[in-house]
Amino acid sequence: MQCNPHLNPLPGQGEEDAQGQVRVETCVDTRVFNVVLVEPEIPPNTGNIGRLCLATGSTLHLVKLDYWQEVPVQLWETFEALQRAQPAGMRYFYLTTKSQRAYYKVRFRENDFLVFGRETKGLPEHLLVANADHCITIPMQRTRSLNLATAVAVILFEAVRQQQAF
Numbered sequence: 550m551q552c553n554p555h556l557n558p559l560p561g562q563g564e565e566d567a568q569g570q571v572r573v574e575t576c577v578d579t580r581v582f583n584v585v586l587v588e589p590e591i592p593p594n595t596g597n598i599g600r601l602c603l604a605t606g607s608t609l610h611l612v613k614l615d616y617w618q619e620v621p622v623q624l625w626e627t628f629e630a631l632q633r634a635q636p637a638g639m640r641y642f643y644l645t646t647k648s649q650r651a652y653y654k655v656r657f658r659e660n661d662f663l664v665f666g667r668e669t670k671g672l673p674e675h676l677l678v679a680n681a682d683h684c685i686t687i688p689m690q691r692t693r694s695l696n697l698a699t700a701v702a703v704i705l706f707e708a709v710r711q712q713q714a715f
Contacts (some may be wrong), residue, residue: 582607582708583662584701585641587628587676589614591668597698605709610662628664628676635662644704645677647696648684655685657708667698 584607589595595611599622602609612625625631632641641662642655666672671694677684687695687703695703 551629581659582657582705583610583613583661584608584705585610585628585631585664586697587612587664588667589697590611591697594668594697599696599700601702601705605705607705617663618648641680641683643672643677643680643684644686644700645671645684646686647671647677648686650685651688651709652685657711659712661708663701663704663708665697665701
């Protein structure tokens with residue numbers, strides 16, 4: 550188990566600290582997957598992905614999000630901050646339409662980070678270039694991309710299937 554403090558918990562949860570902030574500690578089973586959304590823009594997608602994470606026992610990491618203050622998720626100011634907070638040796642897979650490596654050719658492991666970008670632009674180019682060996686794609690025909698929540702579902706449930714997590 551990994552426990553993390555969160556600000557602004559649901560009403561009735563947590564205790565007020567010296568600065569008047571209400572804090573609560575959330576514990577997460579570290580044997581599950583990690584889904585990372587970098588600057589998500591469409592609230593229904595984030596909501597759907599949050600529900601997928603709940604359904605699979607996975608942790609949702611949100612980078613630069615200005616809503617959902619009441620949901621116990623881990624918020625990060627930058628993707629680099631998220632990475633610095635993790636133990637050495639963690640694996641990250643970057644989802645992009647710019648890769649030729651199909652997601653089903655990856656053997657996912659518990660605690661892997663599955664990194665998705667903005668709905669309109671995808672992940673920043675510098676992340677893709679710096680992590681080319683860990684970029685994967687969902688092969689598709691006649692369209693440039695899938696809805697973000699759908700893409701997360703495809704990858705997350707493949708990772709869960711490989712781990713036989715249910």
